[in-house]
Amino acid sequence: MAEMQSSTDTTTVFQRLDGYDWDHDNEFQAALSSILRSASTPEQTAHLTVRARCYYYTRKFRTPVNFEAYQQWLQSQNDSDPEPQPAASSEVAHPPSMGEAPPPASFAEICALIAEGKPIPGIKDIPDTVLEGQGTQAQAPRRKKPWEKDAPAAPTPCWATSN
Secondary structure (H helix, E strand, C coil): CHHHHHHHHHHHHHHHHHHCCHHHCHHHHHHHHHHHHHCCCHHHHHHHHHHHHHHHHHHHHCCCCCHHHHHHHHHHHHHHCCCCCHHHHHCCCCCCCCCCCCCCCCHHHHHHHHHHCCCCCCCCCCCCCCCCCCCCCCCCCCCCCHHHCCCCCCCCCHHHCCC
């Protein structure tokens, strides 16, 4: 019985999340435009939009939203509804083409993201690990320094030479 009620509760949360007026929430739209600067494909844009909605809804209404479960719910809604949902398609921004770069974030926005510990859009996260055992052994012999050039085995002293 508890599982049935929990399923009903999550469906209600998903319906409220889906029915929320995202287009007129200025705070969400500002954050979303900042997030979508790093999107390069329409699929990535749609994914980031849904993820941002879940995060924002959880934060604003203090109602936890399971992102994976919400995606499954959306998929089941799309499978049963032959028309695409207008809310998702109306705010999907077109990513910039290869010739035009996204506008840079302001210095204040970047400082705020760093202070909050959030990733900066457009910056690739490279782990600071060292790969051990991946190097190769040198194949050529070590080159000698100029002062290490081959010298005669034993120089002949000047007094030993015959004139």
